[in-house]
Structure formats: structure tokens, C-alpha cells
Amino acid sequence: xxxxxxxxxxPGLLALLVAGALITPRxxxxxxxxxxxxxxxxxxxxxxxxxxxxxxxKVRTTARVEVLAGQxxxxxxxxxxxxxxxxxxxxxxxxxxxxxGVWSGEGGPQAGVRVSRLVWSAGPMAIMRTDTDIHAWxxxxxxxxxxxxxxxxxxxxxxxxxxxxxxxASAADALLALRIGQCDAxxxxxxxxxxxxxxxxxxxxxxxxAPYRPQVLTRLMxxxxxxxxQAAVRRATSPQRLRELARQQARDIAFEVxxxxxVPDCH
Numbered sequence: 001x002x003x004x005x006x007x008x009x010x011p012g013l014l015a016l017l018v019a020g021a022l023i024t025p026r027x028x029x030x031x032x033x034x035x036x037x038x039x040x041x042x043x044x045x046x047x048x049x050x051x052x053x054x055x056x057x058k059v060r061t062t063a064r065v066e067v068l069a070g071q072x073x074x075x076x077x078x079x080x081x082x083x084x085x086x087x088x089x090x091x092x093x094x095x096x097x098x099x100x101g102v103w104s105g106e107g108g109p110q111a112g113v114r115v116s117r118l119v120w121s122a123g124p125m126a127i128m129r130t131d132t133d134i135h136a137w138x139x140x141x142x143x144x145x146x147x148x149x150x151x152x153x154x155x156x157x158x159x160x161x162x163x164x165x166x167x168x169a170s171a172a173d174a175l176l177a178l179r180i181g182q183c184d185a186x187x188x189x190x191x192x193x194x195x196x197x198x199x200x201x202x203x204x205x206x207x208x209x210a211p212y213r214p215q216v217l218t219r220l221m222x223x224x225x226x227x228x229x230q231a232a233v234r235r236a237t238s239p240q241r242l243r244e245l246a247r248q249q250a251r252d253i254a255f256e257v258x259x260x261x262x263v264p265d266c267h
Contacts, residue, residue: 042229044070045082045090045099048150058260060170061252063150063188065120066100066217068245069236088113091220098225098233102152103218112223119239120246123211124153125190127178127197130207134185137161137212144183146174152215153187160212172256178205179261185209191242195250202254 046066053059062068070079082090085106087099092110102122103115126145128134134143141162147154148171157163166183168174175196178186190211197206219237221230235241 042097042225042233043080045080045087045096046070047081047084047101049079049081050150058256060172060256061249063148063171063192063253064101064152065189065192065242065245065249068249069100069241087220091222094222096220097222097229099220100217100237102215103220114221114223116219116221118217118219118237118242120217120242121190121211121215122152122217123190123213123215124156124187125193125211126185126187126209127193127202127205128185128207128209129205130203132184132207134207134209137209140185143185146177146183146186148174148188151188157187170256172253172260175253176257176260179257191246192249192253195246196254198250199254201258 046064048064050062050067067079080096082096082099083106084101084103087096087101087103088107088110090096091099091113100118126134126137126140134140138161140157143163144166145157145163146166146168147157148168150170151174154165154167158165163185166174166177168177171188171192174186174188177183193208196202197208219233221233225233
């Protein structure tokens with residue numbers, strides 16, 4: 001772990017991060033445990049709900065920020081897994097109050113559904129070691145790319161660029177594989193990757209490929225949702241809240257990688 005000489009190796013901050021990992025209620029989001037997006041109980045749909053965490057298994061933070069966005073308040077409404085194709089219809093008929101995810105109009109417009117683009121770039125961004133010879137997405141042909149099972153581009157990089165995709169159970173596992181030299185690049189949401197690269201321990205992996213296509217998260221909300229619930233939804237998915245979630249998500253995943261890295265980085 002000698003490549004973590006800065007933030008994570010300082011005893012005071014390390015103790016703080018450990019304490020934060022113990023008290024921050026993020027394991028619910030990673031495990032798929034019941035969450036409520038607001039204390040007054042509005043229901044939130046996402047494309048995929050994380051599987052329940054097996055007792056004794058490592059805590060793993062989800063790569064999808066929309067899952068974390070539901071972790072506000074103390075209600076009992078669970079996240080619901082609803083595909084993008086079904087999202088608008090289920091919001092329109094009242095099965096869901098809100099759905100958040102990558103949505104490009106699947107299922108067509110629905111009366112009574114308010115559509116908003118959120119301030120979160122889910123475009124695929126790649127990061128590599130700074131000494132990489134990969135400088136364009138086309139350079140991934142025949143190269144290995146680490147992806148997480150809850151990422152958004154599985155199958156796409158292989159079909160579009162000829163990359164060899166290696167799928168890992170979580171973002172932490174995929175990024176750890178990058179650090180120890182098991183793949184040439186890793187790909188996740190742009191806004192998450194930018195937060196991760198803010199850590200000094202990731203400077204050696206700060207070579208990047210900007211998204212080859214733009215993609216943002218979309219929020220679908222019932223028009224007839226009560227005013228207090230609409231306000232709660234807007235707070236949970238506001239630009240400020242999403243920035244906070246991105247910082248926390250990056251910190252948690254970076255810490256998970258740090259804890260698991262038991263072999264030196266390749267040099």
C-alpha cells in the first residue's frame with residue numbers, strides 16, 4: 001500500500017475515514033436494503049436495485065448515484081427496480097412517485113409525468129495510468145477494460161471499440177483491478193471519475209478519455225405529487241445534493257479500494 005502516502009496514510013484522517021465507514025448509513029444503499037428518499041415516504045424507482053449484502057461480506061458502495069440519492073430520511077419505502085422502458089408508464093399510473101436513471105424517452109411521453117434532466121454526467125469516462133499509450137477510444141481495441149456489474153456500458157465498449165471487457169462485482173473491485181495492473185483502463189460515470197481523481201492517490205491514474213457520447217440522468221416525477229413531496233424530491237436530486245453524493249461516493253469507493261489493496265501497484 002506504499003502508493004497511498006498522503007490522505008489515507010495519515011493516522012488522523014485514516015481514523016476519521018474508518019469512523020465514517022462505521023457510522024455513515026451507506027451500506028443500505030450498497031445492499032439494496034429498504035430506503036426512503038424522503039421522510040414523508042415518496043417512492044423511488046431505479047433501473048437496478050443492488051442485491052442484499054451477504055452477512056460478513058465486504059461493504060461495497062454502488063456505482064449508481066441515483067441509488068444513493070434515495071438515501072434521505074427515515075421512511076420505510078424501498079427502492080423499486082423498474083426498467084427505463086417501463087419508467088414513464090409506472091410513474092404515470094402512480095405505481096412510482098419518481099424514477100431516476102438514464103432515460104431517452106423510452107415508452108414514449110406520458111400524461112401527468114414531469115421530465116427533468118439532472119445535473120449529473122453519466123457519460124462513460126475512462127481512466128488509465130499516466131504512462132498509458134491509450135489516447136483515444138479507438139485505442140481500446142484489443143485492450144482490457146475494467147467495468148463494474150452496476151455500471152452503464154457493459155457490452156458497449158466491446159461492440160463499439162473492440163475492447164476486452166472484464167466485469168467486476170463492484171466499482172471498488174474494478175478500480176482495484178486497474179490499480180494492480182489487471183486491465184488497461186476503467187470506465188464509470190464522468191462525474192464520479194472526476195471526483196475520484198481529486199484524490200492525490202489517484203494522480204498516477206489521471207490519464208483520461210472524455211465521454212464519447214453525452215449522457216445525463218433524468219428524473220421522472222408524478223405531476224400530482226403533493227407539494228411537500230415534490231420539494232423533498234427536488235432536494236434529494238438537486239445539483240448541490242448530487243455534488244455531495246459524488247464526493248461521498250468517491251471517498252467511500254476510494255477507501256474500499258485502499259483497504260483491499262494488498263499487493264503493490266505495478267510500476
